[in-house]
Amino acid sequence: MSTYDWLLVFHLLAAFCLVSGSVVAGILHWLAMRRDRPSEIALLLGLVRPMVVVIGVGSLAALGFGIWLTQDDPDGISLTDGWVIAAIVLWFAAGALAGPAGKRLRHARELAERMAADGDGPSEALHDAVADRTALVLNYVSFAMVIAILVLMVFKPGAG
């Protein structure tokens, strides 16, 4: 395997960390929204924590290896191609939206942990925190941007 092949392997593995990690976080968040007991919500949101690391590492690695690939691409793909620039812009935008959403969910998890230690009774305030509309919208838009990056990577609009 050539250097380019290895770069492609690492780029793809990083993309799996980013996309699949985001899907896992979304599934666990959705499941947490459907529970009432704070201990169960804390448990499910707690499982999101390792995925945050996976998503972060995958996100940075996908960008880094992607840029590296453009330096050595046999098909002449360049960092200045329109679809590559669009993908990088979407990458920054997705990250900018996911950050605040993650902070809101961290507060929800911390609230759930406190309530779990304090009787573990259902709470409307906790339910509202877990189903925070702003966090949901930010996450949905951020994930849509990640899918848009994937579409650009596969279809490469404008590439020769």
Place this chain on the structure above:
Amino acid sequence: MLAAIRPTDWNWLLFGHLLAAFALVAGVIVVILTSAAAMWSGRPQHAPLLRTIGFRANLVVVIPAFVAIHILGGLLADREFPGGTKEPSWLGASFAITTIATVVAVVLALLQYWTLRRARTGSVRGWQALTATCVPPVVLAALVAVIVLMAGKP
């Protein structure tokens, strides 16, 4: 980058194949996380919930995604290597690993159901639970190997 060497008219197939693969890996990770938490979190009262999530993730996400990547991967392979063309070894190895992993996922579902039934009666340990917890990481490792084969085409 992902589609660097494929003609553009295959892109929809490749896109669907990739989406199924991303969903598959996500489903396996959910199974790994919930199974490990059920086994080792130190909160046995949550084991039935976690085992239920892992079981359903396997049934609803992992197994259907395995079927999807088989179908879409087969269609892509037929186009890239039409009848009579010899398939490269990396493709044969990838199909073999994926097929074995699919069978393992189906057997795992049966084991997960058994483990879930036991968890609901208060038995959160035992070889059934341990096996149902240790097999999913092996499936993930197999998928990583397939990704390396698919991307690197050694």
